[in-house]
Structures are given as structure tokens and as C-alpha cells.
Amino acid sequence: MPDALTRHIDTVIAVGSGALAVRAPEPESLFHKSWARCMTQHGLDPTRPTPARILPSAAVREHRQRMEGFLRVARSGMEDMYRRVADLGYMLLLTDADGIAVDYIGNPAMEPQLKRAGLYIGADWNEAHAGTCGVGTCLIERTTITCHREEHFDATHISLTCTSSPLYAPDGELLGVLDVSALKSPDARDSQHLVWHLTTMYAQMIEDANFLRSFGHCWILRLGRTRGMVEVSGELMLAFDEDGIVVGANTGARRQFWQTLQGGRDAAGLIGTPLTELLDISPNVLWGLARGHSAPEVATRFPHHGHRFFPSVIAPRTRAGSVLRMPPPHSVMVEEARPVLGALDRLAEDDPLMQQLIHQAKRLVDSGVALLIQGETGAGKEVLAKALHEHSRRASKPFVAVNCASIPESLIESELFGYTPGTFTGGRSKGMKGLIAQSDGGTLFLDEIGDMPLHLQTRLLRVLSESEVLPLGADKPVPVTLNVIAATHRDLREAIERGAFREDLYYRLCGAALRLPPLRERRDLGYLVRTLFQEEARRLDLQAAGLTSEALALLQAHRWPGNVRELRNVLRYALALSGGQPVTPAELPAEIVHAAAAPRAVTVAPAAAATGPETACDDQGQRLLQALRRHKWSITAAAQELGLCRATVYRQMKRYGITPPNQL
């Protein structure tokens, strides 16, 4: 045996067995640990060099089948990398998480030598078999490592230099290793420095390409430290859905937020979190970027190290459908595949009135025509105004909403116009920028405009005509770029006739009227139920919850005097009661259940001392009613007799419209 081999074996035995205590810095210490592991845990003998173990092609096929989609992506990355390193004598291996080489690119003229050295498809580079090596030790250490020449355990490998980088799936699971090896190399370890960086970079590129493949149907926020490079090499990527909720994170983002969200939140905690909670980016800016508006001034800072990151947004590759989450058994609805839609399109599904309104809104939003939204309370006027803003060219500028009915008359003037220092005793010492000036360049939403006092209507008219605002106490007006969207549930023409609203202001505000239909007229109630249900479920962290078909039918039959706001409240209430179980009629408010159940249940006369399913809605209802009567309306006793818990008795009473006599 040549001297070099004998010397290597002696060193490995001395260090690996602990006979020679060497205090070495990393990465040397890392290999010493691995040598010890090979001898004590894997039972490998350094005096017995082991030939490369190459799996038969059927076994390799099996390993490859487990990661087919990823293999295609990784292959493109490997081909690109190989073009850069082939001339330097390197070859590439891709292994799975067991250390089995599932792909390979090398010089065909060198194939016999590469195969002999195990640098070939099907080779097993798991540390337990091959000893300390690039792939095997990288799988354990989970970081890019170069295993250079005598750092290998097995004496047959000591001419090799191998640099290996781990590859992760978007969910953080280890997929395998990218390995760049050469049969021969200079003695100096430093000679591999650039290869180390190149391997790390290509591993990240392969992971990111795989991330983009997996989340191609979503919006993706890329964040990079270099403003001009973010679009091509943003290090952090967060996939998000049309509500701005994170649905996936690449390795860079998981690492970053792992550090930022210390205090118990792990990387998995990112999923389901609104982007605006993670980053100081407003939804408006985000959707502005999503529509391709560049925002060079936008940057976000990470609190724990203060680095600035510049954002860019990639639109979904396919517009058809986002992630489909299956409803739990026996519930009809949780989430359906939905197209990734813009803010206006998300307002409605196939309701003809809403579709007409959305079509109109898209044409008008950037036309300079003043828009007046009309609709009943709770019909979604503010939601429509926000969607108009988000759809507009002004989306990255502020959206400022003012409810003219809820601000006390004494304050509305200063709130709207602002004031200079010293204008009021008790006012802010620096004065205050009014809401009109705050909306400069963005959208000022004046809700309940019909409730604005007459003298302020006059001032507002002046602001609108002159595009400048005069704060209280100021002697010089401030120029503003004003885009007003007004809304009202009142009949403004009637208010004009009464002298309560200025006609000239009306024409100024109402270049075009958008009429929001009340909920009872909408034909896409199912869509709204789904949308609001998901939003509320997310808020309560009950994403798995569903809605039974009975409950859905009751919701669809209701008249909804309180419009979308009422619907949202009902769903919030039902979800809170359901505790994550599918929502049944028992969790819906009594008036909704009773209204629908009225034709089925016959109410008995008060003389019978209760209302109930006298005409036998079904046997269960009858049994319940009789038990309650027997026990003089003691819920506890009836529950005991029927073997039910009290909550179930209450739920069944609600379902069958049974009301105790003292509540009639």
C-alpha cells in the first residue's frame, strides 16, 4: 500500500478512535467528528477501503420516481452549471435524501474512471456506507461543505474533492444534495473556494426554480438586498394568495423569518400569515407592485438586523385556480379553486348587476370622472371604494376613508382640512395635517357624504375646484392632487330638493353613479358566503371548518336586511360557536333558522305551553318535545333522559323550532 494511503488510514484511526485528541477549527473538526461517527456508529473500518456501491438501474428508477417533478427542474440547473465547470474537470451529481445519486453529468470520455470512483448515477454516498464524504456529511450537517482529499474517511477517496450543498423542498423538507466533484485537484483546500460559492448559488437557484414551479399559480413577492437585481435574484420569496396571505416561503425567506420571528414561531408559522403582518408593506403598495407598477422608493426593513430589502411581485403564471383545500367530510364548503383575481373582480361572482357594475368601474376608475357609490348600509360601499383604489393607477398612494356621519360636526372641519400650530387650545402643538392633504395623490373616500354639514360642503367644493386646501389657521393654501370617491345610502336628489345638499357639489361628486345592489338582490350569494366564510375562518384560525349543505341552504334563503355586514356577522358568530366543526343550522342565529323553518313546523297554541313540531318534523323532534314536556322544560333532565348533552338539546331545539313556554 502506498505511503500516502497508510498515513491517511493511521490518521483516521488515531483521530476517529479518540486516541489522538486534535483540537481543530471547523471545517476540520466537522470531519473528525464524522470519522468518529463512521467508526463507532456505522462500524466502518478505515483499514478496509470499500469500493463504490452502485445500485442496479431498477432501484435507481424507484429513487428517481419519488422526485420526478423536482428532477426536471434540477436537471436544467445542473446543465447550466456543468457548462461552467466542465472545462475545469468537475462533474455533477444530484442525490436524494438517502444519498443515492439520482442524476449525473460528467465527461463521457471519463465515464469508466468516474464510475469506479462512485461519481456516477446510482452510487450510494450515504455516510453509513461511503464514510465521510461531501454528500453523506452534507446530509448530516445540512450546510454546504467541501470534503477535500484526505478529509474523506475511506482511503480510496483521498484524491477526490467534493463540494455538496443541501436542497430543500418549499415546505422545508430535505430533498437531496447537489454535488460538484473532481477526480483530481490541487492539494490546497483554498483551490475549492469558488466552487463552494458556485455550488451554494446553484443549489439556491434549483430550490428557487422548484419553488416557482410549485407556486406558479400564486402571487410571489421577491425581496432582494440590491434594488436593481431583485427581479432576477431576489433572495427571499413568499408566495401569497389573492388575499395577501402567505401560502409558501423559499429557503431564504424561511431562514430570514426564522430569525426575525423569534419567540416560538417556526418557519411553518409563516403559512397563513398576512404579508402585511410580516413586512412593513401596505396592501396598496403590494397590489400596485402586483399590477406591475414599479415602486423604486419602496423598501422594507427586518427588525432584528435592520437590513433593507427591495420588493418585486411576480404574477401567477396561470390565472386558473389557486390551491384547492379539501373540505372535511360531510361539509360542503371550505375553499374552492378560485382564479387569482384583481380587486374589482374579487367583489362578485356571476351576479349580472355586479358584473355590470365592475365592468363600468374598470372603465371609469382612471378616467378622471368623479364616482358616487350608492347603496344600502352594509352593502359594501367602502369595500368597493377600496377595490377601485387598488385597481387604479394611484394604488401605491394612500387610501383615506372619512365617514362624514360618524365624525362629530365640531371635529369634521379640522379633521378634513387640518390646522396650523396654535389654532386650538388643546390641539396638537405641531398642528395637524388634514385628511384631504393626507390623501394627496391617492384616493379620498367620503362615506355618507349626504350627512356632511352644508357649510363644509361649501369648503369642500372650493377644495375640489381649486385643488388646494387651506388648513384652519393658515393663511396660505396647500396644493393637493385630489381624487374623491363619495358614497351615500341617502337619496341626494331628494336632499337637494330639501335644501340639505348643494346641487353644485352633487354634480361635482357624481360624474358617474355606481349603484351597489343590496344582498337580497344578488345571485352570487354562494360566492359571498364562501369568501366571507374563508376570511372569518382564517381570522379565527379555523381553516379546517366547513359549512353543511343545510346551513348553506338556510343562508341562501334568508332576506338579509343588513346586507353583507349582517352576513359576515352571522358567519363569524357561527364559526365561533362551531369550534372548528362544520357549521350546522344549530350554529346559525334563531331568526335565520326560524324564518326558513316556519312553513315546516306547526306552532301549537300557547295553551299547549310551547311551540314545537306537533306535526312531527321527524321522530327526533317529537321525542325531544315530549321529553321536554315530561320534565317541565328542564333541559338538564331532558338531556339526561335522551342521553344527550345540554348543548345538543339546545341545538336540536333550535333546529326544530321548539321554544320553551316562558320564552314565548
Ligand SMILES: Nc1ncnc2c1ncn2[C@@H]1O[C@H](COP(=O)(O)OP(=O)(O)OP(=O)(O)O)[C@@H](O)[C@H]1O
Ligand atoms: N364584496 C365583498 N366581499 C367581502 N366582504 C364584503 C363585500 N362587500 C361588503 N363586505 C363586508 O361587509 C361589511 C360592510 O361593508 P362596507 O363597510 O363596505 O359597507 P358600507 O356599504 O360602506 O356600509 P355603511 O353604509 O355602513 O358605511 C364589511 O365587513 C365588509 O368587509
